[in-house]
Amino acid sequence: MPEEPEDRRPEDELREMLQQFLSGQGPIDPSRLAGAAGMPSDPAQLHALMAQLQAALARTDDGIDWSAAQRQAAAVVQRDPGSVTTAERDAVRQAADLAALWLSETTEIGAAAGSLTLLSRQQWVDATIPVWQEMSEPVANSIANALTSAMQEHAPEEAQEMLAGAERILRNVGGTMFAMQLGNVVGQLASETIAGGDFGFPLLEDTAALLPVNLRSAAEGLEIPEDQVRIWMAARELAHARLFHHARWLRLHVLSSVREYAEGIRIDVERLEELAESFDPSSPEQLREALGSGALIPPKTPEQVEALARLETTIALIDGWVDAVTEAATARLPKRDAIAETVRRRRATGGPAEKAFGTLVGLEIRPRRLREAAAFWHAVTDAVGPEVRDSLWDQPDLMPGSADIDDPSRVIARLRGVGELDEMDLALQELLDDAERGTGDDEAGGAEQR
Template sequence: MSQVPPPPGNGQSWEDMLRSVLGDGADEVLAEMRARGIDPSTLGGAADPMMMQQALAQVQRLLSEPGTGPVNADVAHDIARQFAVAEGGDPSLTGGQARAVTDALSVAELWLDVVTDLPPAGGGSRAWSRSEWVEATLPAWNALAAPVAASVSDALATVLHDQLPDGVEDGVPLPGMPSGVLAGLGGIDPAQMMRRLGSAVFGMQVGQAAGTLSREVFGATDIGVPLLHDSQTVLLPTNVAAFAEGLDAPLDEVRLFLALRESAHARLFTHVHWLRAHLLGLVEQYAHGITIDLSALESQMQDIDLADPDALRRALSGGVFGLQNTEAQRETLLRLETVLALVEGWVDEVTATAALPHLPHAVPLREMMRRRRAAGGPAEQTFSTLVGLELRPRRSRDAAKLFAIVTREGGPEARDAVWAHPDLLPGTADLDDPSGYLGRRAALAAEHADVDAAIEEILGEE
């Protein structure tokens, strides 16, 4: 196998480095990245020489090792760890920082006990570094991105396989690939190689996204989708302190407010037993429904001579990988956006209720978090890039209003009872008209009761 090229000079980009390693064969990888809305020239700006050398060593290694699925977890892990420590590093946590976090999370649980009947998550509290956050959440990111990665890679491999000239499958490498890069491949199927390259590209993207996000998040629940398999509550002291520096509120207040949000999320995901599976199922359903326009891709490549790498490059850069949203996907997306808004709205309302008696800056902190969510911060951008979902967090303000109305009219018990069953969840019409939700819910509950009674009557007659 060829050696990794020497570190690039100042300003050399990811695209430059991919081309220096893969030659004309980089066009396929770059086309796939651009088709997913990923501009290689903006992947972290100018490439850090050491980071790029390590990343591309991983890409080269893929060409001589068995594939590891739609998203290469090893590449994702290495890239994520590197980005987690970039731009200021990832300082080790002190004992004082860890105690401050666990104390804040403990206090948050006490305050939440007063305002909701949902009990604590019970998984323990932790202070994490950015690297620890990456290690714990990366499996979830890989799983979320896998359906999209598989769709794109399979489309490339299918079309490439159909267009192969005689003899290529017997060991001739793809045209344009430098021989040194492919040394030792033997008779690898070029379609399989495309899957490996696609796996590497998505691994790099997932790794960069998770690593970058680790410098922005406050805990394990910022994105509104459960990223952990257990019920831990987590804060990242380094990020919390950085966020507090630009605010008028003291660090202790900011930490307590964020601890309330983290603990409220954890209670909801733990004790509304169907919610985690429901959310992740909607994400998976949407991602699996993504289709690649194979007819357009085949049309572009129908008369292509694969011995002409420039012709192949032009065919793969024609925008044929556009993701097609079906009507079913649009419906799934709307349901997912609504549930995510409800999660955020419930947490917003419960956190505010718990914080107001204790934190002098509770109101401005609440508004700061609302604006951060409405602006579509790094969490939303990352989710959109990896899964193809455009979320609309503005609906969380409508959801918070709905929960406030329910609380005013029925008390905290009525507010928490909204989560009793997925079929009774508020829909988009309820977010448009929160004041009418309770009446519509009562009618729907009565309808369900009539159906249940009819079923019981039928079963009783049998």
């Protein structure tokens, strides 16, 4: 006898219901859903959102589909990909060559690093999206899991059977919504960033990069000759890349610190429960507002405050060193100080997309204490010179701390003692020398006897 067909599973009913919603046959308005994902509701973007969510329903594996973030970022970039002439690219390369020569006069650190790469906005997205994903993943997982739990807990009794066993479907859809929000932010950042080291974090591995289309836009807003802006920007980016090339441990150290902080983020369950109780499927903008405002991320725990302080100190020391080295390398530029101050202010305030990322994942991407860190490196340079100064990046345990930024005197005293032996060192060295001379005499005597 042929086998009886299996009864439909409750999760199949949920999938079918969601598919009806996404096709516009249910109470969810697709254009409103696009708004909840932080996307404009034009037909192309709406179609992309529906396609991504339909794909999330069809997936059999669990977890967040991060390719949705990359596709959404690419869609944002395609609205304004920008264009650069061959002459502009050649001018940036020439500026980078000159900047590299000047930089080599200032520091020997990372001199073997490669040349500067020129990226389009799309190439920057492709190269950096893995790091944005890594920074966002702990929060994305927390939000997807918390949303699933809240929906199951507050669903009416008649829907409980449908939701039971459907956690994967709910997580996939919630995770896809988050990934698309992230992609939207990264796509917007692609039109703001000028260089690989703009945001303090090591987004590019062992690579110096500039975006000529954004460099041109930044220079247009300044009453400064564009060639000077190119040289200064190239010098700063090359210094940033050289530092990470020299201190191989530094990139993992920074990203591990980001991960440590992000994994401590927990979703505000009470706020989420309030959202679930009042959620209206015809007005999903509530979800976007909650995610985009950071309302679901509660105040930092003491452990997070400490982790964030350590991370901010590291980023400030990196950017402070880069600024100090760039200032020395570009001393020949008449408008050096004006360019540096303009860029410093721009980095301190950030653009709309940066703020959107900060609220989305609860992590600011702007270095604090940058001026103090730059002053620290200037003081160390004046006291011991660039070569000894740069030795602080040789090992993780040599890196200064927050207290050292406030008072460089201890670090300077330590660096001035490099190569100097105290009395115990001298006594030990003398014993070793005597032993070596004794061994040499014995060997010589033995040779004579033979």
